[in-house]
Amino acid sequence: MLQLLVIGRTANLWKLKDYVGLVLGNEQVQPDSHYRRLIRFFDEMSGNEAFLLDIQRRVLRVLSRLRFTHLLLDGTSWKRGGQKYHYMVLSVLAGKVAIPIYWKQLGKIGASNQAERQELLKQALDLFDLRGMTLLADREYIGQRWFSYLKSKGINFVIRLRFADYYEAVDAAPGKTYQQMYDKCRTQGKFVRKHFQLAGQSYFISMRPNPKATPGEEVLIFLTQIRPVRKTIDQYVKRWRIECLFRHLKTNGFHLEDLNLKPPPKTT
Numbered sequence: 196m197l198q199l200l201v202i203g204r205t206a207n208l209w210k211l212k213d214y215v216g217l218v219l220g221n222e223q224v225q226p227d228s229h230y231r232r233l234i235r236f237f238d239e240m241s242g243n244e245a246f247l248l249d250i251q252r253r254v255l256r257v258l259s260r261l262r263f264t265h266l267l268l269d270g271t272s273w274k275r276g277g278q279k280y281h282y283m284v285l286s287v288l289a290g291k292v293a294i295p296i297y298w299k300q301l302g303k304i305g306a307s308n309q310a311e312r313q314e315l316l317k318q319a320l321d322l323f324d325l326r327g328m329t330l331l332a333d334r335e336y337i338g339q340r341w342f343s344y345l346k347s348k349g350i351n352f353v354i355r356l357r358f359a360d361y362y363e364a365v366d367a368a369p370g371k372t373y374q375q376m377y378d379k380c381r382t383q384g385k386f387v388r389k390h391f392q393l394a395g396q397s398y399f400i401s402m403r404p405n406p407k408a409t410p411g412e413e414v415l416i417f418l419t420q421i422r423p424v425r426k427t428i429d430q431y432v433k434r435w436r437i438e439c440l441f442r443h444l445k446t447n448g449f450h451l452e453d454l455n456l457k458p459p460p461k462t463t
Contacts, residue, residue, distance in 0.1 A: 386428075
C-alpha cells in the first residue's frame with residue numbers, strides 16, 4: 196500500500212488499482228481484479244481492532260520522536276449524495292506542518308457541540324500524552340464545560356471569541372468594561388487584557404488589533420488560561436496550518452470528498 200501511494204500519488208483505490216500489478220510484479224492480472232482485492236483488504240481490516248490499534252501504536256512511536264507544543268482543532272464538512280460528512284480533526288503541529296492524530300465523523304454539516312469535542316479529546320488522550328500542549332481553535336470551539344474540561348486535562352488553550360462572547364462575565368470583574376477594552380483596542384491600536392471568572396474558573400480575555408483590518412473584524416478577541424502577553428496571542432496564527440491540512444486532504448492526491456466513505460456500523 197505504501198508503494199502504491201507513492202507511485203500513484205493518490206489515496207483513491209480506483210486509481211491505485213492500475214499500479215498493483217507493477218508493485219506485485221504481475222501485470223497480467225486485470226486492474227479491476229486488483230481493485231476488488233483492495234476493497235476486500237479494507238473491508239476485512241475495518242473490523243479488525245488489533246490491526247487498527249497496531250497502526251495507531253506505530254503512528255504514536257513515529258510522532259513521539261518529534262517535539263510538539265501545539266494542538267490544532269477544526270472541522271471540515273461536505274455532502275456526497277444523501278450522506279453528510281463532518282470530520283472534526285485534532286492535529287499536532289510539527290514545524291509548519293499539521294499532522295492529524297485523531298478525528299471523528301459527526302455525520303452532520305453544523306457545528307460540533309461540547310460533548311462531541313470532549314469525547315474526541317478523551318479518546319485521543321487514551322492514545323497520546325497531550326498534557327502541557329497548547330490547543331489553538333477558532334470561534335466555533337467555545338463553551339464553559341469545554342474550557343473546564345481542557346483545564347482538567349492539563350491542556351493550555353488560546354481560542355478565538357466572537358464579539359460579546361462572555362460580555363457579562365468580563366464586565367462583572369474589576370477594571371475596564373468589555374466595551375471600554377474593545378474601544379481602546381479598536382481606536383488606539385492597543386493590546387488589552389483582563390482577568391475574569393467564568394463558572395468559577397479563572398481566564399484571561401485578550402484583545403488586539405487585527406493586522407488585516409478586515410471590515411467588521413477590526414479587533415481579534417481571545418480567551419486563554421495562560422497569562423497573555425503579545426507572544427501568547429501571536430501563537431494563534433499557527434492555527435492556519437490546519438486549513439492547509441484540509442486543503443491537502445481535499446486535493447493533492449487525497450481527494451477526500453471523492454472517496455466513498457461509509458458511516459460506522461450501528462451496534463444493537
